[in-house]
Amino acid sequence: IKNTNPFKKLNDEIFVYVAKKQKEIDELKRLEQFRREFLADVSHELKTPIFAAQGFIHTLIDGAVDDENVRDKFLAKAAKSLDGLDALVKDLVALSQLETGEVKMNFDRVDLRHVTQDIFEQLEKITHTKRISLQLKAAHIGPILVKADPQRIAQVMTNLIENAVKYGNEDGRVLVALEDDKKQVVVSVRDDGPGIPPEHLSRIFERFYRVEKSRSKDRGGTGLGLAIVKHILNAHKAKITVMSKLEKGTTFRFKLEKVD
Ligand code: ADP
Numbered sequence: 001i002k003n004t005n006p007f008k009k010l011n012d013e014i015f016v017y018v019a020k021k022q023k024e025i026d027e028l029k030r031l032e033q034f035r036r037e038f039l040a041d042v043s044h045e046l047k048t049p050i051f052a053a054q055g056f057i058h059t060l061i062d063g064a065v066d067d068e069n070v071r072d073k074f075l076a077k078a079a080k081s082l083d084g085l086d087a088l089v090k091d092l093v094a095l096s097q098l099e100t101g102e103v104k105m106n107f108d109r110v111d112l113r114h115v116t117q118d119i120f121e122q123l124e125k126i127t128h129t130k131r132i133s134l135q136l137k138a139a140h141i142g143p144i145l146v147k148a149d150p151q152r153i154a155q156v157m158t159n160l161i162e163n164a165v166k167y168g169n170e171d172g173r174v175l176v177a178l179e180d181d182k183k184q185v186v187v188s189v190r191d192d193g194p195g196i197p198p199e200h201l202s203r204i205f206e207r208f209y210r211v212e213k214s215r216s217k218d219r220g221g222t223g224l225g226l227a228i229v230k231h232i233l234n235a236h237k238a239k240i241t242v243m244s245k246l247e248k249g250t251t252f253r254f255k256l257e258k259v260d
Pocket of ligand 1: 168223226
């Protein structure tokens, strides 16, 4: 029997409209919640280096400046706190632009071998101090070309390799492998460091999440490195995975599209 209720169509339309509006309201609420949490996290993280630098400077003003040894030590500590603040602000700007989708990726041909070698050179000082050996294993001789945003992908590789060195053991080894998988290059960064406890693994890509707060901050970490990595790879339609075994080490892996 044909439905002859003249209001049925109107009713259905109203229902669809209300459901759509409700969805928009939910999305706005989610964004507002996100914004509020982000602001709270950021103010908390900014306060730490600011308070530290303030403390050292005020102690100097209050008289510590007269003792040469104390003066140099406190000045160095204040400078270190401000360097940390500088790194934090830079990472924050990068992350907030990525999160709001403000940045456009500039895709180009990128040689991952070259990118990796550049980063190895930049890390020479710290790897030398910790006696860590950096190794590159590539699928073939010559350039390893992928389609990517050159600067952003260099940032991803830097963050991952720097973490491997930072959290890795002294006398350890960091291996960057660039392997072939059909039309893609599989990139992996492996260390033989202390590993990440399984209960933390799913959270390390969240902003400001740190496994060991003090250790990470000691090593100059902002807690944003992996969140930035995840967002950049997202924009490359690449997913990052992590495998880790306590006392054995950690491996991060993702794939990028090959180009000729
Ligand atoms: P951070 O600036 O603190 O290094 P990240 O976002 O880069 O922040 O990393 C988040 C946390 O994940 C770190 O604080 C550290 O606890 C852990 N982590 C990252 N990479 C490694 C690694 N290769 N080995 C062990 N722990 C790691």
